[in-house]
Amino acid sequence: TPGSSPRNLLDMDTFSKSDPVVVLFVQVSGSSEWKEFGRTEVIDNTLNPDFVRKFVLDYYFEEKQNLRFDVPHSALLGAQDFLGQAFVALGEVIGSQRGRLERPLTGVPGKRCGTILLLAEELSNCRDIVTMQLCANKLDKKDFFGKSDPFLVFYRSNEDGTFTICHKTEVVKNTLNPVWQPFTIPVRALCNGDYDRTVKIDVYDWDRDGSHDFIGEFATSYRELSRAQSQFTVYEVLNPRKKCKKKKYVNSGTVTLLSFSVESEFTFVDYIRGGTQLNFTVAIDFTASNGLPSQPTSLHYASPYQLSAYALALKAVGEIIQDYDSDKLFPAYGFGAKVPPDGKISHQFPLNNNVENPSCAGIEGVLESYLQSLRTVQLYGPTNFAPVINQVAGTAAQVTDGSQYHVLLIITDGVISDMLQTKEAIVTASSLPMSIIIVGVGPAEFEAMEELDGDEVRLSSRGRYAERDIVQFVPFRDYVDDSGNQVLSMARLAKDVLAEIPEQLLSYMKTRDIKPRRADPE
Numbered sequence: 001t002p003g004s005s006p007r008n009l010l011d012m013d014t015f016s017k018s019d020p021v022v023v024l025f026v027q028v029s030g031s032s033e034w035k036e037f038g039r040t041e042v043i044d045n046t047l048n049p050d051f052v053r054k055f056v057l058d059y060y061f062e063e064k065q066n067l068r069f070d071v072p073h074s075a076l077l078g079a080q081d082f083l084g085q086a087f088v089a090l091g092e093v094i095g096s097q098r099g100r101l102e103r104p105l106t107g108v109p110g111k112r113c114g115t116i117l118l119l120a121e122e123l124s125n126c127r128d129i130v131t132m133q134l135c136a137n138k139l140d141k142k143d144f145f146g147k148s149d150p151f152l153v154f155y156r157s158n159e160d161g162t163f164t165i166c167h168k169t170e171v172v173k174n175t176l177n178p179v180w181q182p183f184t185i186p187v188r189a190l191c192n193g194d195y196d197r198t199v200k201i202d203v204y205d206w207d208r209d210g211s212h213d214f215i216g217e218f219a220t221s222y223r224e225l226s227r228a229q230s231q232f233t234v235y236e237v238l239n240p241r242k243k244c245k246k247k248k249y250v251n252s253g254t255v256t257l258l259s260f261s262v263e264s265e266f267t268f269v270d271y272i273r274g275g276t277q278l279n280f281t282v283a284i285d286f287t288a289s290n291g292l293p294s295q296p297t298s299l300h301y302a303s304p305y306q307l308s309a310y311a312l313a314l315k316a317v318g319e320i321i322q323d324y325d326s327d328k329l330f331p332a333y334g335f336g337a338k339v340p341p342d343g344k345i346s347h348q349f350p351l352n353n354n355v356e357n358p359s360c361a362g363i364e365g366v367l368e369s370y371l372q373s374l375r376t377v378q379l380y381g382p383t384n385f386a387p388v389i390n391q392v393a394g395t396a397a398q399v400t401d402g403s404q405y406h407v408l409l410i411i412t413d414g415v416i417s418d419m420l421q422t423k424e425a426i427v428t429a430s431s432l433p434m435s436i437i438i439v440g441v442g443p444a445e446f447e448a449m450e451e452l453d454g455d456e457v458r459l460s461s462r463g464r465y466a467e468r469d470i471v472q473f474v475p476f477r478d479y480v481d482d483s484g485n486q487v488l489s490m491a492r493l494a495k496d497v498l499a500e501i502p503e504q505l506l507s508y509m510k511t512r513d514i515k516p517r518r519a520d521p522e
Helices: 090-095 187-191 222-229 240-245 268-273 309-324 362-376 386-396 419-429 447-453 486-498 501-511
Strands: 003-007 023-027 034-039 066-072 082-089 100-104 115-119 128-137 150-157 163-168 183-186 198-205 213-221 233-236 254-264 277-285 329-335 337-339 344-346 359-361 404-412 434-440 471-475
Touching (some): 066 115, 082 090, 082 115, 090 268, 090 309, 128 222, 150 187, 163 183, 163 187, 183 187, 187 222, 213 222, 213 233, 222 233, 222 254, 268 501, 277 309, 277 386, 309 362, 309 404, 309 434, 329 362, 329 386, 359 362, 386 404, 386 434, 404 501, 419 447, 434 447, 434 486, 434 501
Parallel strands (some): 277 329, 434 471
Antiparallel strands (some): 023 066, 150 163, 150 198, 233 254, 329 359, 337 344
16 A cells, blocks of 8 residues: 655645645556556645555555556646656565655656655454364253253454354264363454454254254453463353343353464565565576577577567566565576686586676676676586575575575576475475576477476475475567567466465464564554
């Protein structure tokens, strides 16, 4: 939900301050078209407005969601009354510190237009999950021959006073003092996020023919149940019909809440807002099977009019991930080439030729170094993945507290030579804070890559299984569409390779019981 607060706006009124409003436009995916999404309220007579109205957008990590904020002087849009505009990707706002991003407003030639402050927060859809256990004592006997076979039915109350069933316990046979198994239920299901809303619980005696006998009922609320974290809570089970009929009726037994605990289900955004950095590393295949870069048939061939498949894949994925990496410095390696000055074969040479610091500034820096390397190294072989995977794994192993997560992008023509070592490297890396994306370019059959992906069969090496599935593979050729709309097809490629990253990050955090750091209060 981005909120917005422009600062130090241009004053367009002769007699008073401006009356600003913010209009949000969203770019249609894969096109240059902008659609108005909504607008804030107008705030009269101020150059530092704080807008109340929020924009509620669906957020997708794997997509580039471009936003444009226009600040006209008033709701009556006229070009002459334009105070400025700002362009930003939604990922940049979410990836910025504490979900706050300040941008200069531009668009009025020769004038400083002030700034716009954007705030993003995830709409908490009440993600807590409750685990509780109950038992009962001295319930009414309902069965002619035995005791009772009790079970509980939970109902949440609705706005209109009706009740909706939200949980049934198992049946405990032949007892008036049952102890039910602990069970788990989302808070949303129990009370729709309203802690004081009535939760009604019916106690029944189970009958084989489905005509279960009503023993009694009691009412509580989430807030009341949650107090049981510090003490047992005992509820009287009452049967209204018996209560009316019998003067001496006390109750139909009691139910005791034995335990109650709450856990939060964290999301990807919780970790990013808590300061988790995504570190992006690139590894590019420089083996001879790609063909001579100077030849149009080569997978590395870049014409004056079109980037190579390698460059396109790198741009598509990198431009999304860079929004979540604060220093925008990306280590970039090549593998499978003979490297100057002595022509040694290397499987992890820095594209910028700087062994001490292989990081490139931004995706543009990586592209520049990649093109430079194509001119200086000799494509050779074999195609070994393991060295660069182990290199990133070594870095990932240094910080495992959840503050850093690594994403390695390998772009290859897919003819892999060190399959056994690569499997071993991936199985080892699967317990570290990292994910691997493999984009296969060219016409090869990619069976080996499919095996590494591990979607169908969990990857294993020498009897050890990968702790998590950390590899996502896609063939580049599946995204080159005949219509020639490169922007759209690269957006689809990025979407498919990045879609699993949030889940993979969450699975690492969960297995290590790492909770997101709390973003500092404003």
